[in-house]
Amino acid sequence: MCGIVGFTGNNQAAPILLDGLSKLEYRGYDSAGIAVRNGEAETEVIKEKGKLKVLAEMTNDGKAVKGTCGIGHTRWATHGDPSAVNAHPHSSDDGNVIAVHNGIIENYQEQREKLIKKGYSFKSQTDTEVAVKLIDYYYKKYSNEPIEALSHAMMRIRGSYALCVMFKDYPGEIYCARKDSPMIIGIADDESYVASDVPAILKYTRKVYYIGNMEIAKLEKGNVIFYNIDSEIIEKPLTEIKWDAASAEKGGYEHFMLKEIHEQPKVIRDTVNSVVKDGIVHFDSVTLTDDEIKALDQVYIIACGSAYHVGMDLQYVIESLTSISVRVELASEFRYRDMKLKKNSLAIVISQSGETADSLAALRLAKDKGIKTLGIVNVVGSSIAREADNVFYTLAGPEISVATTKAYSCQLVAGYLLALQFAKTRDEIEDISYTKFLNEINTIPEKVEKILEDKVRLQWYSNKLVNISDAFFIGRGIDYAIGMEGSLKLKEISYIHSEAYAAGELKHGPISLIEDSTVVISVVTQDKLIEKTVSNMVEVKSRGAKVMAVTTVGNYFLEDTAEFVCYIPQIHSLFSGSLSVIPLQLISYYVSIGKGYDVDKPRNLAKSVTVE
């Protein structure tokens, strides 16, 4: 969602802010703004509705704005419509305090009314302007002391925030405060950066600090001082980001999504190799003891969006390989349900960003209820990675396209490896099968490569789907879970209505929607279930549907029913999801570009959903 960038150093700030914000465009936004300060001079604030290029034109790519200290923001509207007045930065009435903010201030109405009684007035409809004026109020009350002002405001604010503030009396300094919204601080020679996500600063530095919840940071040129809510100085370790800058660029591909689809063989291999050594899985960061794993009788997989679909697939894998029961829960539901969690259970929270608000809240709830937690997370140092008892990092690298592909694939193999290791620790798998399964997992990267070689045929087929208005994805078991992901991919970037159904459920409603030329995409890879799903394909075909199938090499008889068949290489059916999802990613990509849409930045969506 919203993006934040801040810089203080010797170089001109505005071009750095615009460049950093452009790297955060994928998070989703509808207006943008910057505030830049030149030494003691007045701060210049430029903000406008629309894309960053509007801001770039207004400022001659930032060159027209002079100053070496500044903050910038891309806004994804929550309180108040997308407009210049609601865009950030927001200022106090006298311009003393200027700030940008990510998150949601839940008690902003109450605070706004109190501030109005104290003589403040408001120009925008945003919760951010309330935060700025609250900080200004405490700033004046506590002798113009920024840390005091921020800590008092933080005590009054309920909700989530990553705040970057400049105070008129403190040129060259940026003050940051954080609670439940992502924010990192980067440091280089004589330069300091702040950003809501790594890609914004990767070009300038890889040395970062993670600011914790309810903490404050003061940024000066090349130096950062951290404070707790009691205004005491605290020490933080400096961490090095391993991602290289090139991995956050398009690298010759037309879109990030296509690049990320093609990166899958490599990142799956990296993720597997990060834990498999000499034919055995070693989870150094998973500190569950063997006894704890042996005692497990329930796993809850909790996630949102595509990560939830990973959980839908993994439930079949874990339940096949072990005697552990699995429940898959949407984080947004789990957090508000009064679930009775079993004592010997483990909550696995899956999240690319590690910052999804609902997933983070669900993780905290599971911890509060006293059960062990494990995060499968891509972004190092993110909130879920830090707060989970155990972490399994996927090595997908930076994922920029809003529609996830490579992170999803890495989460899936991470889950396979966990399931396999649980089975081994619990003596529920023979050594020979363990090795066989591990070998199968090792073949996934080369098999994904093989599918990618077939993309021209998929592009040809996808062109036929550009003008459809509805699509149905059907499958059983793991194939159903993959259909859910395929359906989400298609709808999120092509804006085509699509639904995934367990094939056996068709007769309980959706079949009434099948008419002449309705597109039905069937995933048919589970040996034991093929005949059942083929019957469903025949049923919809006889009602006029155009049927496509994704199946395993050898199932050529499907061509009798489907008008187009995409074959994936042979693999054990437990791991077929890693292959069958690839054609579905490619189809949704090609349909979206065929329709002329902005495939990397679909309307209304955000990469990282940091508010509820």
Ligand code: G6P
């Ligand atoms: C958004 C993204 C999805 C992602 C979901 C969960 O909706 O567009 O790609 O699956 O959030 O995000 P997370 O970072 O928790 O995996």
